[in-house]
Amino acid sequence: MEALIAVVLMSLTAHIPSHRKPRRSASKIALRAGVAGGVLSTLAVAGASAPASAAEPVTETIEMPTITADLSTQVAESAYATQEAANSWALQAEQDQAIAKAAKQAKADQADAQQKAEAKKKAEAEAQRKAEEARASRSAQRTTLATVSAAANVSAxxxxxxxxxxxxxxxxxxxxxxxxxxxxxxxxxxxxxxxxxxxxxxxxxxxxxxxxxxxxxxxxxxxxxxxxxxxxxxxxxxxxxxxxxxxxxxxxxxxxxxxxxxxxxxxxxxxxxxxx
Missing domain, CATH: 3.90.1720.10 (endopeptidase domain like (from Nostoc punctiforme))
Known part of the structure; x- marks a missing residue:
């Protein structure tokens, strides 16, 4: 009876090259489980006189994928790259804001300087006009005095x-x-x-x-x-x-x-x- 059970189990696992069983689809696992169950039931009826301790449960281990060191490194590098990009965008935004502010201030300073230059030019023109008027007035006074003096000289x-x-x-x-x-x-x-x-x-x-x-x-x-x-x-x-x-x-x-x-x-x- 034990030899017959061993032959059945070997026929079920003969296609597996190693002790590790590959992942199987749910339908194949169910089908094979049904076959094995039917065989075992037959064997159980046929060998009911055998000791209960001679039967061993059949189990199957399905391995889950593990996160390798390479995958962990790639995830970390991707997160770092994302953070670097965010920092770069923030820095660029600050630089653009500073440039805009400086341009606005430069424009205001230029307008103020132009206004002061125009005011200075007007003041200089006014001062020149007054100086010319003063010179003309002094010249007219000298001409008048010279005329009076000449007349007095003639009459002296x-x-x-x-x-x-x-x-x-x-x-x-x-x-x-x-x-x-x-x-x-x-x-x-x-x-x-x-x-x-x-x-x-x-x-x-x-x-x-x-x-x-x-x-x-x-x-x-x-x-x-x-x-x-x-x-x-x-x-x-x-x-x-x-x-x-x-x-x-x-x-x-x-x-x-x-x-x-x-x-x-x-x-x-x-x-x-x-x-x-």
Whole structure:
């Protein structure tokens, strides 16, 4: 009886090359289980007298797939790649946002700079316009004063005029020099010459610049007593005095000297005008 059971079991497993049984479909397993069950039932009836302990249950092990190390590594690498891609996208988004913000700020700065440049240009144009108006006004005033002076020079008496001018000047010798002084005991250079020529009926402008263009220009080699000397360019002279002959002139020199007589050789004049 045991030999017969062994033969049946061997016939059922003869097609399996190894001790590990391959996976089988559910239908084949059911069919073979039915055959084996029928055979075993027959054997059980035929050998009912055999001991119960001689029969052994037939079992079948179905192996489940396992996760290999390679598959685990691939899963980890795929997760890492996905995270890297997410990080890259987030970084790109931040960079795009920063670029957009910088472009917006640059545009605002450019507009502000352009507005300031236009305001500066307008201010410069306005300042230039005012300066031109001021120059035109000063030029008109000088022309008027020169005309008045010329008319006064023409109407001034011819006799005794120079003598009265020189006499007045010499009477002020030793007086102090004071900027803006017009007498009677302190003078600046143009204040003294204005007062002196007033004695001869000549009305001179108040400042040196205008006095230097008030009469008829004469060369320094053809000076006469009573000619007005000036230092600096005509129209922008910074000092005046009166020629008194013998290479000398009288002026309100400076705070240390006061009203004095000096030699032209020591301080040559730039030009001269004749008022009498």
């Amino acid at each position: 008496p011819a006799s005794g005029s120079v003598a009265s001018v020189i006499a007045f000047l010499k009477a002020q010798l030793g007086d102090a020099y004071v900027m803006g002084g017009t007498g009677p005991n302190s003078w600046d250079c143009s204040g003294l010459t204005q007062a002196a020529f007033r004695q001869a009926g000549v009305s001179l402008p108040r400042v040196s610049q205008d006095q230097s263009t008030a009469g008829t220009p004469v060369s320094l080699s053809n000076l006469q007593v009573g000619d007005l000397l000036y230092w600096g360019a005509a129209g922008s002279a910074y000092h005046v005095g009166v020629y008194i002959g013998n290479g000398q002139y009288l002026d309100a020199a400076n705070p240390s000297k006061g009203v004095v007589i000096q030699d032209l050789s020591g301080y040559p004049a730039t030009g001269a005008v004749r008022l009498l």
